[in-house]
Amino acid sequence: MPRQIIEKLINEHVSIQTHKEQLLLLKDKIVAYENELSTCRRKISALADVICHLESEIHNLKLKNRVLNEKVESLHNANPHGHRCRHCGSIKLKRMGGEPHKIFGDIGIVDTFFICLDCEKESVITIDILK
Template identity: 60%
Template sequence: MPLKIIEKLIEKYGPINAHKEQLLLLKERIIAYEDHLSECRIKSAASADVIRNLEYEIRYLKLENNVLQEKIERFHHANIEGFQCRYCGSVKLKRKGDKPHKVFSDLGIVDTFFICLDCGRESVLTINTLEKLY
């Protein structure tokens, strides 16, 4: 729109060379700025696409991370042997830790502590670690 105004002024005041030169310089600047503006719009659109792709990738990685965290948690607290809670009989046990048996530790006997996810009580199970070797 400013270009049309400048062109009208050039046509209207054509004989005045000093103003004509200034208006022509101004016209050239406006054209250069419009070109620069269109380049910036193109770059802005491309940047918006990159941002959308990165946001999608971040969401995907967060979901994948949550799935992997759940797998790690299940693996870490797995009740592979199928032990049962001594109070309610549930197999939903979370391993809390273990320590050598007070009397039979020399024989490879270990007391393993579990928390029942159903009743919330702690169960201590005595495990012979040497049996796993054979």
């Protein structure tokens, strides 16, 4: 009978040792998962910073795009450079056309014809198209 008790104790001891080894393996896995979770959290934080930076960059690009669109529209305007009527000084001019300057046309100087929308008189403005 004592032999049976000893065998039982040995079996229990082996069983406890096996459980201990399994628990140590589980503990190692938990430590590994916690390390991986910590790494993932750092990556999430870094990605959140990147997203914030990209959103800011998108906002700035939209502002630049708006400014450039306004500039394009102003260049399509009849009087984009704000020339003034030679008769009344108004800037409400409508471009009617142009032709090379009689003397300096070869170097890019153009006589541009405008009609003033206030006094309805014509103004000829000499423009250097190379500028």
